[in-house]
Amino acid sequence: MKSRFITFEGIDGAGKSSQIAAAVALIESRGIQVVQTREPGGTPLGEKLREILLHEPMHLETEAMLMFAARREHLAALIEPALAAGKWVVSDRFTDATYAYQVGGRGLDEARFVALERWVHPDFQPDLTLIFDLDPAVAARRLAGTGQAPDRFEREKADFFQRVRAAYLRRAAAAPQRVRLIDASRKPDEIRAEVEAIILGACFQ
Numbered sequence: 001m002k003s004r005f006i007t008f009e010g011i012d013g014a015g016k017s018s019q020i021a022a023a024v025a026l027i028e029s030r031g032i033q034v035v036q037t038r039e040p041g042g043t044p045l046g047e048k049l050r051e052i053l054l055h056e057p058m059h060l061e062t063e064a065m066l067m068f069a070a071r072r073e074h075l076a077a078l079i080e081p082a083l084a085a086g087k088w089v090v091s092d093r094f095t096d097a098t099y100a101y102q103v104g105g106r107g108l109d110e111a112r113f114v115a116l117e118r119w120v121h122p123d124f125q126p127d128l129t130l131i132f133d134l135d136p137a138v139a140a141r142r143l144a145g146t147g148q149a150p151d152r153f154e155r156e157k158a159d160f161f162q163r164v165r166a167a168y169l170r171r172a173a174a175a176p177q178r179v180r181l182i183d184a185s186r187k188p189d190e191i192r193a194e195v196e197a198i199i200l201g202a203c204f205q
């Protein structure tokens, strides 16, 4: 069976990370080897860049370029070799996050985003992307409930997350074959059932 690259996306607190383990278990139950990873991160260098990106103040374009630098390393060192070896890769975020957060949230010039995307992965996109869509007010309450100290992104205000959410919705509308929207306001079990049905339908037919 062809290798697949599946990505999970959404505003902070939408609940995507909670669903990834179940999705990975579903795929593994079919006898497929899965590499679970995340962005920014996924490689030793990427994890160092993640620390900087989540905690150090920086210029918007520096932020966008560092996201793509971490991604270049991630593709070369982990994603591409895993797919070439016949494994599936499930990533907590990929390039749709840069569109949503840096273009949508922060106002990065879209042409700069397009140039970076074309440079770093000109002919490559996820096979399937699940975007967890949720009202930022609900997501903020969920994050507050974790009791964890918020990072530089999680400290952003509601209007930032409204713009991020709207950008995710635009990205979904632009690639309906690849991107599925998940109503993340429901109970975890209901969401898990839909995630499993989407993966089975899109990747195992």
Ligand SMILES: Nc1ncnc2c1ncn2[C@@H]1O[C@H](COP(=O)(O)OP(=O)(O)OP(=O)(O)O)[C@@H](O)[C@H]1O
Residues within 6 Å of the ligand: 010, 011, 012, 013, 014, 015, 016, 017, 018, 019, 142, 143, 145, 146, 184, 185, 186, 187, 188, 191
């Ligand atoms: N469907 C749900 N209903 C209520 N609470 C949920 C739901 N899904 C996740 N949560 C809770 O919301 C919090 C955030 O969930 P999670 O870490 O999965 O979100 P996330 O989208 O991955 O956020 P981040 O991108 O910031 O890591 C956790 O405390 C989790 O238990």
Ligand SMILES: Cc1cn([C@H]2C[C@H](O)[C@@H](COP(=O)(O)O)O2)c(=O)[nH]c1=O
Residues within 6 Å of the ligand: 012, 038, 039, 040, 067, 092, 093, 094, 095, 097, 098, 099, 101, 102, 153, 154
């Ligand atoms: C890949 C990527 C991520 N971000 C932001 C989005 C989140 O706030 C953090 C990562 O934290 P998570 O808890 O692991 O989801 O990074 C971004 O702004 N741009 C990106 O390209």
